[in-house]
Amino acid sequence: MNNRIHKLTVALAGAVALGGATLPAAHAAEKIKVGLMLPATGTYAKLGTAITNGFKLYVDENGGKIGGLDVEYAVVDDESDPAKATENANKLVKRDEVDVLVGTVHSGVAMAMAKVARGTKTLMIVPNAGADELTGPLCAPNVFRTSFSNWQPSYAMGPVLLEKGIKKVVTLTWKYSAGLQAIDGFKESFTAGGGQIVKELTLPFPNTEFQPYLTEIAALKPDAVFVFFAGGGAVKLVKDYAAAGLKDSIPLYGSGFLTDGTLAAMGGAGEGLETTLQYADGLDNARDQAFRGGYAKAYGSAPDVYAVQGYDAAQLLAAGVSAVKGKIEDRKGMITGMEAAKIDSPRGAFSISAAHNPVQDIYLRKAQGELNPAVKVAAKALADPARGCRMQ
Amino acid sequence: MDIFSFLVQTLNAVQYGLLLFLVASGLTLVFGIMGIINLAHGSFYMAGAYLAFGLTSATGSLVWAIVLGVPLAMLVGAALEALLFVHLYKRDHLEQVLLTYGLILIFEELRSLIVGNDVHGVAMPDFLAGSIPLNDTLSYPVYRLAISAVCVVLAIGLYFLIQRTRLGMMIRAGSHDRDMVQALGINITVIYRVVFALGVAMAALAGMLAAPISSVGPNMGGQVLILSFVVVVIGGIGSVWGALLGALLIGFADTFGKVILPEFAGAMVYLVMAAVLLWRPEGLLKKGA
Numbered sequence: 001m002n003n004r005i006h007k008l009t010v011a012l013a014g015a016v017a018l019g020g021a022t023l024p025a026a027h028a029a030e031k032i033k034v035g036l037m038l039p040a041t042g043t044y045a046k047l048g049t050a051i052t053n054g055f056k057l058y059v060d061e062n063g064g065k066i067g068g069l070d071v072e073y074a075v076v077d078d079e080s081d082p083a084k085a086t087e088n089a090n091k092l093v094k095r096d097e098v099d100v101l102v103g104t105v106h107s108g109v110a111m112a113m114a115k116v117a118r119g120t121k122t123l124m125i126v127p128n129a130g131a132d133e134l135t136g137p138l139c140a141p142n143v144f145r146t147s148f149s150n151w152q153p154s155y156a157m158g159p160v161l162l163e164k165g166i167k168k169v170v171t172l173t174w175k176y177s178a179g180l181q182a183i184d185g186f187k188e189s190f191t192a193g194g195g196q197i198v199k200e201l202t203l204p205f206p207n208t209e210f211q212p213y214l215t216e217i218a219a220l221k222p223d224a225v226f227v228f229f230a231g232g233g234a235v236k237l238v239k240d241y242a243a244a245g246l247k248d249s250i251p252l253y254g255s256g257f258l259t260d261g262t263l264a265a266m267g268g269a270g271e272g273l274e275t276t277l278q279y280a281d282g283l284d285n286a287r288d289q290a291f292r293g294g295y296a297k298a299y300g301s302a303p304d305v306y307a308v309q310g311y312d313a314a315q316l317l318a319a320g321v322s323a324v325k326g327k328i329e330d331r332k333g334m335i336t337g338m339e340a341a342k343i344d345s346p347r348g349a350f351s352i353s354a355a356h357n358p359v360q361d362i363y364l365r366k367a368q369g370e371l372n373p374a375v376k377v378a379a380k381a382l383a384d385p386a387r388g389c390r391m392q
Numbered sequence: 393m394d395i396f397s398f399l400v401q402t403l404n405a406v407q408y409g410l411l412l413f414l415v416a417s418g419l420t421l422v423f424g425i426m427g428i429i430n431l432a433h434g435s436f437y438m439a440g441a442y443l444a445f446g447l448t449s450a451t452g453s454l455v456w457a458i459v460l461g462v463p464l465a466m467l468v469g470a471a472l473e474a475l476l477f478v479h480l481y482k483r484d485h486l487e488q489v490l491l492t493y494g495l496i497l498i499f500e501e502l503r504s505l506i507v508g509n510d511v512h513g514v515a516m517p518d519f520l521a522g523s524i525p526l527n528d529t530l531s532y533p534v535y536r537l538a539i540s541a542v543c544v545v546l547a548i549g550l551y552f553l554i555q556r557t558r559l560g561m562m563i564r565a566g567s568h569d570r571d572m573v574q575a576l577g578i579n580i581t582v583i584y585r586v587v588f589a590l591g592v593a594m595a596a597l598a599g600m601l602a603a604p605i606s607s608v609g610p611n612m613g614g615q616v617l618i619l620s621f622v623v624v625v626i627g628g629i630g631s632v633w634g635a636l637l638g639a640l641l642i643g644f645a646d647t648f649g650k651v652i653l654p655e656f657a658g659a660m661v662y663l664v665m666a667a668v669l670l671w672r673p674e675g676l677l678k679k680g681a
Binding site for chain 1: 393394396397400401404405407408504508509510511512513515523525527528529530531532533535536605606607608609610611612615646647648650651654657658
């Protein structure tokens with residue numbers, strides 16, 4: 001039933017998108033067809049909206065064009081459901097014949113999309129999903145990412161903790177690939193610098209009964225705890241951690257998703273938490289300030305990291321289109337253009353690695369009210385190791 | 393594990409078990425007495441949590457939110473029974489599943505339309521906000537202990553209501569033979585309405601009490617629904633004491649599973665359920681016990 005309702009909405013959304021765009025496009029000489037495959041319903045709906053807003057903001061700023069071409073959208077709600085991912089991606093590629101796939105939030109869905117993109121040689125830009133595989137074993141000449149790899153933000157935290165004199169750490173995350181990859185990234189830099197992981201705790205996703213783990217952490221008495229959580233789980237963990245009296249005796253650190261969009265719900269328990277991420281509030285650059293002003297004006301809310309990643313997906317695509325002067329049949333030329341692009345992102349400029357992942361600064365942020373202002377750059381121009389990537 | 397940690401983990405297990413009981417008791421009442429498989433039970437839990445969020449923002453205190461929210465939940469429960477569930481008593485379980493699954497979708501969509509998809513937090517009452525230090529690093533939140541106390545009181549209250557009052561007698565009789573009870577001049581329609589409203593109110597109350605220690609967000613009912621069914625099935629369908637026993641068992645299985653066998657933490661609850669059902673297919677305590 002769920003299925004049928006969603007299919008209906010998707011069909012309606014598709015009809016609206018097509019009806020609105022195909023007619024004028026028939027007269028336009030040149031256009032680029034963008035397939036937005038993002039979550040519009042379910043847990044990640046808000047992230048999907050932010051990415052779409054970011055993408056469209058760039059297009060609107062450039063007179064409705066990308067690299068000089070008119071833009072036509074085909075939209076699919078991926079529902080963050082990996083089981084429907086291949087079918088949805090095929091719909092965009094085969095039925096709608098999009099020139100580029102943009103998506104998505106959920107890593108499992110993004111990996112299925114990447115397989116379709118590889119098979120059909122369709123250009124693809126990932127605006128969020130952090131699975132290391134996407135720019136690792138699954139990397140492909142036509143697959144790019146404008147967000148991060150799970151490895152990146154947490155890898156940057158290792159040296160930060162060592163610098164604070166922290167030697168023994170307990171890690172805690174959900175037992176799913178995003179969490180485990182993030183913990184591995186942290187472990188790599190932390191142990192390389194002489195730190196010790198006392199215990200790696202995991203709990204089944206999406207269980208949030210943390211009490212047994214907090215008791216265990218109190219018994220182990222590490223110097224600090226490093227976690228990967230997001231959304232509702234992050235809110236509950238931070239509140240439980242504070243209520244158990246651990247916040248003052250054993251400091252909590254995490255990958256930045258812990259405190260992104262969750263601080264208000266934590267109700268003060270998140271104050272002062274230090275996290276690492278590729279974006280922060282109050283960055284001292286004009287590009288970011290212009291972006292934030294424009295976003296607030298267009299959508300009436302402050303942008304978040306997801307909006308930035310969507311905006312940069314459009315920028316990266318524009319770099320490719322500009323490189324071939326609008327002749328997007330020249331797929332090879334577009335890819336070369338995108339590989340060479342220097343993206344002037346609100347997060348700070350970044351370049352694209354050989355595996356097509358951003359080589360970017362990772363910020364250390366300290367939660368203050370409902371914001372995550374940057375304390376410093378934790379890792380300069382950090383590139384994902386892209387293990388298992390063999391471009392062909 | 394030293395003795396101190398063991399004792400704290402036992403406390404964690406009991407505390408979690410009691411919270412599970414609170415959610416599951418409403419389900420077992422409706423399931424056991426009315427014979428309705430109510431998949432929307434988790435949605436009532438979610439609705440309770442969102443009520444707590446909305447009413448706490450409006451009135452400034454969770455206590456007021458509960459005082460206003462529980463009667464509201466009972467009214468909603470009675471209305472749903474009168475409009476929808478009343479048509480289900482004579483139908484088979486598949487149709488009940490269809491209706492209540494439909495309700496889940498409607499509740500989720502309404503939630504999304506009315507409050508959006510953000511995650512929210514609810515402030516706990518000031519007088520319960522403290523923690524009791526257990527040793528130099530670990531404290532125990534007073535609020536969690538208070539919830540446990542409320543759960544124990546409710547368990548006793550529910551037992552008293554069903555076993556020791558006239559209404560309880562009629563409820564029990566109605567669950568055995570609806571037609572005979574009606575023939576004896578008792579208005580069974582009203583009794584069923586009361587039981588269903590009570591079930592909804594219990595779920596909503598659980599959601600309200602849990603709101604400050606969990607995050608109030610999309611799909612929060614789903615997890616709770618599955619665990620509630622596990623508890624009800626282990627305990628024996630329709631048995632309030634069974635639900636309490638089942639909930640505590642699951643509390644222990646989950647807590648100690650996470651500590652002793654972390655690799656199997658996700659499966660522990662279901663392993664326990666399978667073992668209990670192999671041993672006693674009807675659950676620990678049969679209906680009416």
